[in-house]
Amino acid sequence: MAGIEKEAKDFEIGMYRPPSEGGSSSLLLRVTRNCPWNRCEFCVMYKTEKFEVRSAEDVKKDIDAVDAICRGLITLSWKLGHQGDVNREVAIRFLERTPEFSDRHSFFMVLNWLSSGAKTAFLQDANSLILKTDHLVEILQYLRRKFPSLERVTSYARSRTLARKPPEDLKNIHEAGLDRLHVGLETGDDELLSLVRKGCTAEDHVRGGQKAVAAGFQLSEYWMPGLGGKEMWENHARNTARVLNEINPHYIRSRPFNLPPGTPMAERLQRGQLTLLSPREQLLELKLMMESLTFTSRVCFDHAGNYWRNKRGGLLFSQSYEGYRFPEQKPHVLDLIEEDISLAQVPPMGFVMR
Ligand code: SF4
Structure with a gap:
């Protein structure tokens, strides 16, 4: 044990990871700190923090610390x-x-990860692809060499x-071993992308996404129902x-x-420049969006924020x-939405379905 005490210093863990990345059984490895863009007007994740690149040497020391534990x-x-x-x-x-x-979060993460098979890892923080390619490849190769049990390594990336x-x-x-990318698309509408300062265009989303798929990555795109409010819901x-289909x-x-x-979006609401959708209005927006999807992807509602309820009081989705496989399960998803819309009474004032 004495060797471990000397060798296994604490190591860094960032705040965020996608819920789909193994729950508490994913190894979190911080390759950058915070977000290199950090200007999206709806986001509070890293707002007070400065972006920093971590050297490959530092990340490799963290991997060594995990290995020692x-x-x-x-x-x-x-x-x-107990035979291992x-x-x-x-x-x-x-x-x-x-x-x-006993008070190290990092130790308990490694414990959970190891006892659940050491199969998945997530590279933090907000955009690991910003690293120079050789730098990221060096980290990935080292990680894969140290832990051959890994079946999936994933990270966040920006479309731009x-x-x-x-x-x-x-x-x-x-x-080199990065399997899946999680990209915050939010919207495919150029006007709304510019309004919320996403720092990319619909064309960036399409090009970035298509290139990721062509390079062999599994791709998860995150979109944000309700982001355009009553003013922009239809184009949103x-x-x-359209962008997701492409x-x-x-x-x-x-x-x-x-x-x-405290976000600029909240200030816009106070100035009367943004009108939030009600849950029912979000369903109408969702219906239009689902009807317009012609792709062959999985459609997921894997987050507590998807709070719509069915008539029995349970979660709608x-x-x-x-998630749901499209196009096969598209009629089922539309039926669920339709059922929920029919529960509501009169369309709220100012909301016009076209
Ligand atoms: S790119 Fe992501 S993490 Fe960065 S500010 Fe935008 S939403 Fe937040």
Whole structure:
């Protein structure tokens, strides 16, 4: 154990990861800090923080620290007669021998990850693809060498970064071991993208998404129902569907717009320049969007923000990370939406369905 105490210093973990990335059983590895763009007007994630690149050496030291904890746990498991299985008893005995780990979030993350098979890892923070290609490839190759049990490594990326990256670089990153990208599309409407300062155009979304798919990545695109309010809902729905049809990603994931206090979007609401959709109006927008989708992707509502209820009071949509398969399950999704719309009474004032 003494070797572990010296070797396994604490290591960095960022705040955010997508819910679909293994829950608490994913290894989180921070390759950059915060967001290099940081200007989206609906976002509070990294607002007070400065973007920083972490050196490959520092990230590799973190990987070594994870490895040292894993080796310590597995060695102890064999000593205790559990044949390498990292179970509750192994964890308790480990903490008895090295109590300095007992308040380390990083230790418990590694424990959960290891005891659930050490299969998935997520590279933090908001846009790992901003790293120089060689830098990212070096980290990925090191990670894959250290942990051959990994079945999936994923990260966040921005469309504009993907659109600018040479196809050969994207291919090299994918081949070095990055399997899936999570991209915040939010909307495919140029006017709304500009209004919320997303820092990219619909064309960037399409080019970036198509290049990611062509390089071999699995692609998850996140869109934001309600983002355009009553003023822009129709263009938001139609153009988001159009862009997603052109990309044809593997997954789309709904993250309904809410309004964090103190953001420029909240100030716009106070000035009367934005009128929020009611849950029912969001359903009408959702219906138009779903009707307009012609792609072959999975449509997911895998987040607590998808709060629409069915007539029995349960959640309207499955919150499965694999979602609904389109086009096969599109009629089912439309039936669900239609059922929920019919529960509501009169359309709210000022909302006109065309
Ligand atoms: S790119 Fe993502 S993390 Fe960065 S400001 Fe926009 S929404 Fe927030």
